[in-house]
Amino acid sequence: MDVIRSLGEISLGSRLKRVSDTLMKQTQELYTDQNIDFDPYLFPAFYNIVKREQTTNNELIDALKTSQPAVTQTIKKLELRGLIDLTPDPIDKRKKTISPTPTGTKLFQRLSPIWEILDRTVKEFTQLQSDSLLAHIDHFEQALRSGTLMQTVKERIQKELTIEIKTHEPSLSKAFYDLNIEWLETYFYVEDFDREVLSKPQQYILDPGGHIFYAIEGGITLGTVALKRIEDNLFELTKMAVSPEARGKGVGQKLMQHCIGFAKEENWKALLLYSNRILENAIHIYRKYGFEEIPVEPDSPYERSNIKMYLPLN
Amino acid sequence: MDVIRSLGEISLGSRLKRVSDTLMKQTQELYTDQNIDFDPYLFPAFYNIVKREQTTNNELIDALKTSQPAVTQTIKKLELRGLIDLTPDPIDKRKKTISPTPTGTKLFQRLSPIWEILDRTVKEFTQLQSDSLLAHIDHFEQALRSGTLMQTVKERIQKELTIEIKTHEPSLSKAFYDLNIEWLETYFYVEDFDREVLSKPQQYILDPGGHIFYAIEGGITLGTVALKRIEDNLFELTKMAVSPEARGKGVGQKLMQHCIGFAKEENWKALLLYSNRILENAIHIYRKYGFEEIPVEPDSPYERSNIKMYLPLN
């Protein structure tokens, strides 16, 4: 028997604290589960700091409705974690200006989709047709203690936030075209031949024995890559494109990993690719995965390439 | 701007904790205000112990849904305050049996009506037509922070739990009769003459220059007392009766205090009273207020009296 529950509104204080503790603990477990080093107690302060871009201690006190030492202590923790920067105000030397570090902003971006799911799911689970606060608390605590709430959150994260690699199917042709055109428009220019190849992946990539892969998250295609057959066991990694919204999430690396794994399984001899030296980040990643620069042949098939890389397998 | 409020369900944990803290603090203030030495954090454990009459540590852990050390620590505090007794179990020497002390039971009785008001008022203030938990929390926090909730609680305590002394008016005649008859039936027996006097207070007490007072709490008459004129400045304290439900609340003492104060203001010489030695508690209180025993006259007007007491004023 849960006596606190039956005590009614007098024990509401203890009740609320108990529910808060449970929720915090489960949220902490969720972060750990997702391999994210974050503390739910830091959330309100952190969220505020990142959203405002630049804050002061006093603004936070006002926003969080907690005591000044609580804010000072929380900021200290955030600073220790390297998520925020504290710089003394040049005019008023007592003040400190609080702003997120690049690490902080990055973590924020990583956490945002999880928070969105958490928010949505909690909202769903806390909906109840009742005019009594206690009934709502009961209902919520039940959802928490039974574990169904966090179970649902995890399932949704799994479903919506896991990047999954799919092989080509006709319905993905449009994504293949769009992603690559966007990429070309950003870094180079689109030629008629590009449009021709990209609009007919079957004819230009698959039929000659190649493969196309897609990175899909929650039904949205974030990136694509193709493996074009050169010889029976030598393939060219090409047509890699990641949607602008998804950049920085490691989509390109996921596609790369998949291609290398696939190539190894097929017992191919090697992979090669053509790129351009201005794409420093991309080349850095190619090197990371073991590609090594080799001379570009004089009759290179690509005008915009000025570097050729090679990855021997096995 | 209250950013936590606008953060939505992700910050629900922080929100709940904040509301809990505020509620606990305000409840503590309420107790202090009422001159009651109690701690709202002890409530769930204390309530359980008193209600069950006898418990064990383990039962409490199960009931309160908190950790074992939390229970052990809370019990320790209750013991330090003298509200509970911890006796080792004679069979299993590891176990401790927890039971309320008389002081604990007394405090519980004193607190119960306050808890009833608190419960009722919180229930009222937390009623809201909304299916969202967050909206309920918002609504409740508003009521807490604005102070209206506790203001209402205090007003109700003042109105319902303050014992107030009123002078006679015809509508109170029935209470005068009922309270005294109940008292007589309990301790002695009711004679016809008693019924005659008690049913006609105007004729027997007031018209000859006497007074009747009532102790009233929340519209309920808890006790009564009469001052019967013997001489112009000598009055007899008589017809004191307290309803069985209200015994132990100090109603008799309140009436006594009022009578003495009244007598002093009227510049009377003295008060006297007749009682019976079997009513030890009553006589103890009379002595406490300064009454001293004097010989009973041979022609005492009361058959059931065997002690006469006298209180000189000024």
Next chain:
DNA sequence: TATATTTGAATAAGCACTTATATAATTAGT
């Protein structure tokens, strides 16, 4: 201009919980 007051932030200590661990007493297993 010198002193008093206010303000922003830090520190200390306390409180109610937590987890981890220790210390008994009791029960189970062979």
Next chain:
DNA sequence: ACTAATTATATAAGTGCTTATTCAAATATA
């Protein structure tokens, strides 16, 4: 019957808040 496992409670240390106090810089006041 004797060791091993379990159970009941206590203690220690940590966490996130609190209030009270301290300290330094800025502002007000005379």
